[in-house]
Amino acid sequence: xxxxxxxxxxxxxxxxxxxxxxxxxxxxxxxxxxxxxxxxxxxxxxxxxxxxxxxxxxxxxxxxxxxxxxxxxxxxxxxxxxxxxxxxxxxxxxxxxxxxxxxxxxxxxxxxxxxxxxxxxxxxxxxxxxxxxxxxxxxxxxxxxxxxxxxxxxxxxxxxxxxxxxxxxxxxxxxxxxxxxxxxxxxxxxxxxxxxxxxxxxxxxxxxxxxxxxxxxxxxxxxxxxxxxxxxxxxxxxxxxxxxxxxxxxxxxxxxxxxxxxxxxxxxxxxxxxxxxxxxxxxxxxxxxxxxxxxxxxxxxxxxxxxxxxxxxxxxxxxxxxxxxxxxxxxxxxxxxxxxxxxxxxxxxxxxxxxxxxxxxxxxxxxxxxxx
Numbered sequence: 001x002x003x004x005x006x007x008x009x010x011x012x013x014x015x016x017x018x019x020x021x022x023x024x025x026x027x028x029x030x031x032x033x034x035x036x037x038x039x040x041x042x043x044x045x046x047x048x049x050x051x052x053x054x055x056x057x058x059x060x061x062x063x064x065x066x067x068x069x070x071x072x073x074x075x076x077x078x079x080x081x082x083x084x085x086x087x088x089x090x091x092x093x094x095x096x097x098x099x100x101x102x103x104x105x106x107x108x109x110x111x112x113x114x115x116x117x118x119x120x121x122x123x124x125x126x127x128x129x130x131x132x133x134x135x136x137x138x139x140x141x142x143x144x145x146x147x148x149x150x151x152x153x154x155x156x157x158x159x160x161x162x163x164x165x166x167x168x169x170x171x172x173x174x175x176x177x178x179x180x181x182x183x184x185x186x187x188x189x190x191x192x193x194x195x196x197x198x199x200x201x202x203x204x205x206x207x208x209x210x211x212x213x214x215x216x217x218x219x220x221x222x223x224x225x226x227x228x229x230x231x232x233x234x235x236x237x238x239x240x241x242x243x244x245x246x247x248x249x250x251x252x253x254x255x256x257x258x259x260x261x262x263x264x265x266x267x268x269x270x271x272x273x274x275x276x277x278x279x280x281x282x283x284x285x286x287x288x289x290x291x292x293x294x295x296x297x298x299x300x301x302x303x304x305x306x307x308x309x310x311x312x313x314x315x316x317x318x319x320x321x322x323x324x325x326x327x328x329x330x331x332x333x334x335x336x337x338x339x340x341x342x343x344x345x346x347x348x349x350x351x352x353x354x355x356x357x358x359x360x361x362x363x364x365x366x367x368x369x370x371x372x
Contacts, residue, residue, distance in 0.1 A: 045133035049075040062111025080107035117146040182206035185290040191330035201253030212242030285324035
């Protein structure tokens with residue numbers, strides 16, 4: 001690589017090697033840099049990150065080295081405004097924790113206005129005599145790689161949507177269940193302040209959390225009345241069946257863990273693995289809250305929809321013992337603020353309000369709450 005060649009040149013100078021050979025290697029490194037959209041830079045770790053040195057194919061991005069070194073073009077001019085705060089926050093966090101090498105990916109604005117994705121491999125250098133901290137980096141254009149990843153992500157998203165639609169068509173009684181759970185899970189994730197990528201993962205995981213129900217006879221899933229012990233044991237196998245369906249698919253999110261763990265409970269009383277506490281992924285804990293809330297607040301063939309307040313009371317009863325406390329609190333906030341919304345999710349919650357407020361035997365029976 002160009003960076004390796006440059007390092008070899010520097011080492012050669014220090015070791016007193018033939019300058020002519022070193023000049024040839026430097027020329028090769030320069031050629032590689034200029035042909036591949038690679039830029040080397042050195043910046044002072046201070047306000048504005050002023051550039052003191054820059055080389056390579058700066059023209060690939062529509063600028064000149066002099067523009068950076070003179071300050072005519074700055075960090076704020078180049079980095080996309082939607083990424084600036086994140087890039088700076090990550091940078092200061094890395095430095096504060098003593099990390100000497102790290103990689104960031106972010107968008108920049110080329111001189112012609114095009115938005116490009118770059119990979120910035122940064123090395124932190126402490127200069128002797130108290131001169132300060134410098135950042136030395138290698139910038140590479142990864143726009144095409146990012147576009148390929150986005151195409152793959154879109155393809156996976158469409159595949160997940162197709163799977164969810166197949167499940168909905170197979171079982172008319174729970175048609176839309178996964179979609180509503182996904183909408184609520186996404187809202188909870190946003191309320192908790194999860195990042196956009198993690199929130200998207202929660203949404204997609206919720207869309208297929210019940211994919212394993214394709215292995216369960218429809219007459220059991222939709223049968224009025226309570227299930228026998230044997231029938232409920234069969235329903236519980238949908239979790240492992242879902243994992244088997246998705247096992248060979250490579251997702252950029254922990255989808256399989258979400259499917260595997262959405263019936264686990266904080267105190268270890270869930271299934272199939274009896275996981276407890278932080279052994280359960282946050283994403284799965286969020287889906288569990290959304291799943292139970294949606295199941296209780298919409299109609300099922302084995303019981304009428306419960307009022308939203310009753311569904312919330314049931315979640316509060318299990319807060320911090322069965323269900324993630326923060327996820328329950330977020331669900332409570334969302335339900336109270338948006339209960340009248342006419343989206344797919346809140347229309348289901350609105351219908352739940354019209355259900356009887358008393359069911360005769362108190363909290364929703366464990367077997368019936370878990371059927372969804």
